[in-house]
Amino acid sequence: MRGEIWTQPKVFAILLICILNFLILWELSQRGISKRPLLGWGMDGFGAAYPEVQYRKTLAKVIRLSDFDFQYKHKNGQLQTAQLPTTKAHNLILDTTLSVGLLGLQPYLTLLGFCLWQVIKSPMRGIEAVAIAYLVFTFTWFECAQFTHLAWWSLSFFEISLPSEKITS
Numbered sequence: 001m002r003g004e005i006w007t008q009p010k011v012f013a014i015l016l017i018c019i020l021n022f023l024i025l026w027e028l029s030q031r032g033i034s035k036r037p038l039l040g041w042g043m044d045g046f047g048a049a050y051p052e053v054q055y056r057k058t059l060a061k062v063i064r065l066s067d068f069d070f071q072y073k074h075k076n077g078q079l080q081t082a083q084l085p086t087t088k089a090h091n092l093i094l095d096t097t098l099s100v101g102l103l104g105l106q107p108y109l110t111l112l113g114f115c116l117w118q119v120i121k122s123p124m125r126g127i128e129a130v131a132i133a134y135l136v137f138t139f140t141w142f143e144c145a146q147f148t149h150l151a152w153w154s155l156s157f158f159e160i161s162l163p164s165e166k167i168t169s
Helices: 008-035 045-054 092-121 126-138 148-160
Strands: 059-065 068-075 079-083
Touching: 008 045, 008 092, 045 059, 045 068, 068 126, 092 126
Parallel strands: none
Antiparallel strands: 059 068, 068 079
16 A cells, blocks of 8 residues: 555656656756866856856857846857756755865865764764755755755754753863
């Protein structure tokens, strides 16, 4: 009874489409990173890199970039508008690297690693599940203000709830 939902053709097809879309976004992200590996493309790196990567054969210059579309000058001189499929790569590492490059990714991963180390060392058992769920989420979606604070607040509240030693001089 439990596994029946996964045997339904529609659910399987939707899951397969999602996976294929992620793979397309991640492949485009890799191409964007290869064009500007050290410093990246700036914030919302995927949206900034997409025209340069996807329209590289016909693009002369990006004129305007917004959240949903971009206007560019075609090599034949015409101005054209095209839609952005998304502004994120739906992967924390790829999004960060596209935005701030490998030089920005390194300190970010260091801080993230330090936070995870603190969670692992925490005497509060089970809190690791929040950190793991957060990482799984960010490898298939994107980090944003709507959701990120929930994981960090959860981790912070668990730390606050621990008994602390009084420091005396």
